[in-house]
Amino acid sequence: MINFNVPPHTGKEMEYIGQAVANQKICGDGEFTQKCNAWIEKKTGTGKCLLTTSCTHATEMAALLADIQPGDEAIMPAYTFVSTADAFVLRGGVPVFVDIRPDTMNLDEKLIEAAITDRTRAIVPVHYAGVGCEMDTIMDIAKRHNLMVIEDAAQGIMSTYKGKALGTFGEFGCFSFHETKNFSMGEGGALLIRDEKYVEEAEIIREKGTNRSKYYRGQIDKYTWINYGSSYLPSDMNAAYLYAQLEQAEEITDARKACWNRYYENLMPLAEVGKMELPYVPEHCEHNAHMFYIKTADIEERSRLIQFLKENEILAVFHYIPLHTAPAGLKFGRFHGEDKYTTKESERLLRLPMYYGLRPQQVDCICEKIKEFYAD
Ligand SMILES: *Cc1c(COP(=O)(O)O)cnc(C)c1O
Secondary structure: OOOOOOOOOOHHHHHHHHHHOOOOOOOOOHHHHHHHHHHEEEEEEEEEEEEEEEHHHHHHHHHHOOOOOOEEEEEEEEOOHHHHHHHHOOOOOOOEEOOOOOOOEOOOOOOOOOHHHOOOEEEEEEEOOHEEEOOOHHHHHHHHHEEEEEOOOOOOOOOOEEOOEOOOOOEEEEEEOOOOOOOOOOOEHHHHHOOOHHHHHHHHHOOOEHHHHHHHHOOOOOOOOHHHOOOOOOHHHHHHHHHHHOOOOHHHHHHHHHHHHHHHHHHHHHHHHOEOOOOOOOOOOOOOOOOEEEEOOOOHHHHHHHHHHHOEEEEOEOOOOOOOOOOOHHHOEEEEEOOOHHHHHOOOOOOOOOOOOOHHHHHHHHHHHHHHHHHH
């Protein structure tokens, strides 16, 4: 059986968790949390990184920091995970969905401006499969209309757009370290903060509305309730698990890329004769091989291929049901313009097994089966 995903594990995780326990500081912001924050800051060049309990929570923090009020609108794709929209809905905000580009599955930057109203407060690009959205255009629109940019970079760690790390363009960037992502801590994430001016408020919101972060650093004698907030900081044991992988980030990424390229080359002949389609990565985007997907002719062919692979002990899965067609999406959001590609392309997309530890021979075997499927 070839699984679709296996959580990343490099070997040092248990040792580091043991160290966190020996430190007698297993709550948030211990040694390993600080190490992870510093590593991400150095790697991405962001102003400040705060490890969080999930990417969902990082996005919720971003919506709080952006001061989203009831009725405020955030422009985003409908082809995304629920958290992208829910963080705004929780504040009474309205997700305004625009269509995606069929080539990258990212929101179509050319459709953003027409969706702007006097209630629009933010643009929320989602870097699908770790491939960057058109950030030059998006940042230009945001600047001209005085909007915030909150990047859902859940899948985007180690990826760049024109040489700059995803998650560092907007006011806020959100990473995920869920077990399905390139690096994991079980459940976890990070909030990347571009400008210094938001850091103090972010620390307070993350620490239940208190200034405990300052207290820990010895900057004040006692801490107190300053603002609204919640508990968005992860246990240092989880951070210890993550740190073992961040130390091996290049190795993990290289291994994933090797699998990604092997899929691509192996399946190229099928794409060339138009049997199916391969993913597209723009020249100026460096990706992290978060995902390898193909596109079948339609949903019916996809179902048959999933079944065929399953019979051959290979687990392949599809991805999001577009949010504007989901019960909560219908209730809380709206789609601006025509759904030309979101539904159609989402129904064709099939994700193939991809994880750290997937062997080249397994990739070959999966490709052989796909060729067999398309042979008749
Ligand atoms: C995984 C993912 C999330 C949610 O991440 P969690 O850490 O599980 O909260 C949000 N958005 C996208 C695009 C994702 O892929």
